[in-house]
Amino acid sequence: MKDDDNPLAAVGVEAEDERIYRNLLRRPRATLPELAARTGHTMATLRHVLCRLESLGLATRMAGRPVRYVPTRPDVAVDALISRREEGLAQARLAARELLAETPRVENHAPEELVEVVQGQAAVVQRFTQLQQTATRELLVLDRPPYAQDPTEQNAAEMERLSHGLLVRGIYDASALEIPGKLRLAQESAAAGEQARVSPEVPMKLAIVDRETAILPLSTDASASADSAVIVHSSSLLDALVTLFEILWRSALPLPALGSPTRPADMPDPELFALLAAGLKDEAVARQLGVSLRTVHRRVSELMDRLGARTRFQAGLLAARRGWWDPEP
Missing domain, CATH: 1.10.10.10 (Winged helix-like DNA-binding domain superfamily/Winged helix DNA-binding domain)
Structure with missing residues (x-):
């Protein structure tokens, strides 16, 4: 230095x-x-x-x-x-x-101040970070593309708030977990205290702080960057966003945790099972594991044979009966 x-x-x-x-x-x-x-x-x-x-x-x-x-x-x-x-x-x-x-x-908040528009990717990142840092009770998050920050890097602001006991509930869209390394980051957040779930249909990216302020991107195009966002303050619109989150939360499934100390010892191929339970497609599973698609097909077939299942849905039910996974939200 x-x-x-x-x-x-x-x-x-x-x-x-x-x-x-x-x-x-x-x-x-x-x-x-x-x-x-x-x-x-x-x-x-x-x-x-x-x-x-x-x-x-x-x-x-x-x-x-x-x-x-x-x-x-x-x-x-x-x-x-x-x-x-x-x-x-x-x-x-x-x-x-x-x-x-x-x-x-x-x-x-005067009526004209209930909704703000933030322009520019850097400004969106800064405002989102500020909102996380000011949270005192809870942070509700819908996680899916587009991203203003690098999705392959951990959210340091959230981890800091988790270390101070903030209640964080996050629902990850299955498509978000297909990003290489994203599932591992989500599991690290869960290990730090985040209550994490997965849903195949998260309609938008959203963060709600203390049920008083929300931030969401103007565009829902997954291929775009989040270079503009809307800030919503206490209002009927904010109440509707909170209600949407709670509805999605009830229907979402718990995020499978890799290396969980409570995982049954007889579970075969636990890493593959966790990825499949998270809703990832075979191509995404192959990227996460760093293996070929053919290898994934073989390992999935072996897992289903072990369970005696003919379909993946049946495999999930049989796994739950064996105590390998709790599908109840």
Whole structure:
């Protein structure tokens, strides 16, 4: 990392202060004249910088004469700064809630403000991330193309909210799980606490935050990118979207989990079974497993023979009877 980078700016450390801190880390127990000689700064400037470093907990003075400065270990110092910043952000969030409470209800959203249009892929991503970060009770998600973000990368904002105990319910369209690696990401989210289900017919992409705000793309074309979206605030339209989610939730099936510790030991080919139970077609299963379509056909045939099933539907029923999979939502 170069000296003129300033990664600690995120926790309130100015670029010049960080450079002096780095200098101290390389040569601790330096005196003021030694620092001046190494950095080219005047003694007066260094006094101000060191005073700021002390107030941030990045450096301390040693007893005795001449005065020497010792840097605090980076992991300890930065963790403390992050905690301080998080406390400040939490207080700001509470203040925002209090300010909203002071606003007359009729002015929270005027009729013309109940629906917003967000233009541009970057703006859509930013707004979606903001909505996830402000969720306090629950996040309801219909997951299907089109995507504004890379669908092969984990949703870091959701994972962060899950780690803080947010209730997240997600319904994945089977076509979304055909994207290479997407099923694994969905299972990772489920392992982190998301309540995940699968449906063959998710009509749109949608996210609802605390049943107060929703975001959905303007286009439902799966081949397009989500470069524009609609934000819907509390209204009868939002109520209808929540109702739609609940109807789909009741008819959706639980997302099969790979490597589940509760999976029966006698289940043959569990990875293949999980993909089939998720509703993926043979071509998509082959891509997920990294094998040929012919291999998938052979393994499916072996699985059905093991179950004594003539059709895939019958195989699902027989698997449920054996306790391999719970088809009840």
